[in-house]
Amino acid sequence: MKIKPLADRVVIKLVEEEETTKGGLILSGSAKEKPQVAEVLAVGPGGMVDGKEVQMIVKVGDKVLTSKYSGTEVKVDGEECTIVRQSDILAVVE
Template sequence: MKLKPLADRVIIKMVEAEETTKSGIILTGAAKEKPEVAEVIEVGPGGMVDGKEVKMVVKKGQKVITSKYAGTEVKVDGEEYTIVRQSDILAVVE
């Protein structure tokens, strides 16, 4: 199954959190923070949203930082994705 986002929606996949700290301490599952960096999987076409023209500025393959609890989580073919509005993306990681 393939997901195709509509309007100003973006499908992202969270990048796994680090399992060790910089000093080499291994983190347990409970100690890991929810990842905020994600990879863009698909981008919607943009267009008119709530009466305003929306131009999509993120591109497939970019790494982005999103709001911590933004979006809707979905599971497709065993993979977990999050669907967010472009406005929920805070920055592009270069």
């Protein structure tokens, strides 16, 4: 199954963080913070959103920083993805 986002929505997949600290300690699942770096999997067409013209800036394959608790988490073919609005994306990581 393939997701095609509508309007200004973007489908992202969170990038896993390292499971050890700089000092070499292994973190348990509850001690880890939710990752904020994600890869863009699909981008909506943009267009009129809430009476304003929205042009999509991000593209598939970009690495982006997102707000910690933004978006809606979904499972597609057993893979966890998040659907966010482009305005919830804080920056593109180069």
